[in-house]
Amino acid sequence: MRTSTLKFKLAAAAAVLCLLAPPALARPRGDERNTLRSLYTPEYLAFKKRIMAEFTKAGPGRFSEFVKRGKFGRDTGGDKNQKVLALTFDACGGRHSGYNKKLIEYLRREQIPATLFITGLWIEKNRDTFAELAKDPLFEIENHGLLHRLCSTEGRTMYGVHSTRDLGDVIDEMELGARKINDLSGRRPIFFRSATAYTDELSLKVAERLGMEVVSYDILSGDATHSSAKTMSANILKGARHGAVVIMHFNHPGWAEREALQLAVPELRKRGYDFIKLEDFSMK
């Protein structure tokens, strides 16, 4: 066996072992516990108990970025010749609670509708900006979780991201995130994206029970791996299909999403694409 093959086999075995390793059950950190405690009203706790009782016998199911196959061609129900893309931008929060104002200004200038997935953590650090975004009809505000915890009912994680430990944590993440957005904007979110977009099938069912559809993505822009504007634009153009969902972020002022869109948008428009919010896919 050649050394390179052996190395590859060892790496593959290590990867499998990682997958088989028991999940790290990360307790909420001190500040998170305080946030949760402040939101645990008797009404909410009774609600959570009812939801938990409905799902206690269910297994976690598949764990993936794509627990629900929704790739390409979300139904717009309208003109069959219509070509649309949904640009979605996450704001993760915690240490990553910045605001890419230039990107938002660009979307406004170009009148490009977009869907913003926002965490409770980000909202706490950006109250005024959140209020301003929420009242702008160009943007749809959706739920990226209360504390940016990856939603897994058995505590699985990806990329070392802080995850939920169990079903109860998943309900907290989804429902308390939705309530926070509703309280501050007057509109309850109808979509949920888990931190990293990974989740399990049970979480998907819980989201549905709570009135939200889990959304992943079709086109990975590459912003999270610090790709150049040129590479990101190429990723978007290469992946563009009618009904596709593009994933980017708006919480890192130093990342190149705006520059990438400045390259990609004129070309997409030339190809006949319009941009729509996620809610406009299903409502027609």
Ligand SMILES: [Zn+2]
């Ligand atoms: Zn995120």
